[in-house]
Amino acid sequence: MESIIQNSIANSLSYTEYRNKVSTxxxxxxSTGNEQSEALTHYSELNETRMNRLEKTIRITNEFTEKLQQLQKEYIWLVISEGWCGDAAQLLPIIHKMAELSPKIDLKIAFRDENDDLMHLFLTNGSRSIPKLIILDKNTLEVLGDFGPRPQGAKQLILDYKAEHGVVDETAKTNLQLWYLHDKGLSTQTEIMEIMAALE
Incomplete structure (x- = not known):
């Protein structure tokens, strides 16, 4: 496991490098990833716009800003992502803003399809769901916790929709984007900070 994590970190990008790669x-x-299709490119374009907007509008709460600035230990936040992923577009700008607030957090982003071994260590119910934030001890690379692919409320919304309709279709995806819009990143911040508080 340690060598997989080391390789993935060596193969990872900074947030700016990630954004530039997707744009290029x-x-x-x-689109990023092994599979290419009009649909994935279309989602990537939507996500580009979404991330540009979120980078301007997302605010980290005063309480969490303070806590992030007071972290004692050093961490690597390694995120598994792809440019076409709608959830990643919603969560990455929040994770980036949180990491920026602390000199103790080094944010790295690894593309899922380029880091298959890493993805297989962090499956969600057997599936390669992203984004996945892996919290590592910066010095030992020990896995301390993980978060994703969605905050709890968003997970529940999709589970309920699937139970009722049997599929996750465009309506479900629209409902999910509305959920994110109303939540304003608060659930993501809260759930990640709960993990961090336990580690400190």
Missing amino acids: LLKEGK
């Missing part, structure tokens, strides 16, 4: 591929009419 979009200019070539491509």
Whole structure:
């Protein structure tokens, strides 16, 4: 496991590098990942717009800002993501803003399809769901916790929709985006900070 994590960190990007890679591929009419399709490129374009907006509008609460600035231990936050993933577009700007507030957090982003071994260590109910935030001890690379692919309320919304309709369709995806819009990143901040508080 340690060598997989070491390799994934070596193969990871900073937030800015990640954003630039996704943008560059979009200019070539491509999305990140092994699979290429019009749908995935379309989702990547939507996510680009979404992330640009969230970077301007997301606010980390005063309480969490203070707690992040007071962290004692050093961490790597390693996120598994892809440019076409709607949940990643919602969560990455929040995770980035949180990491920026603390000199003790080093944020790295690894593409799922380029880091298959890492993804297999962090499956959600057997599936390769992303984004996944893996919290590591910076010095030992020990896995201390993980979060994702969605905050609890968003997970529940999709589970309920699937139970009622049997599928996750465009309506479900629209409902999910509305949930994120109303939540304003608070659930994500709260759930990640609960993990961090337990570690400190």
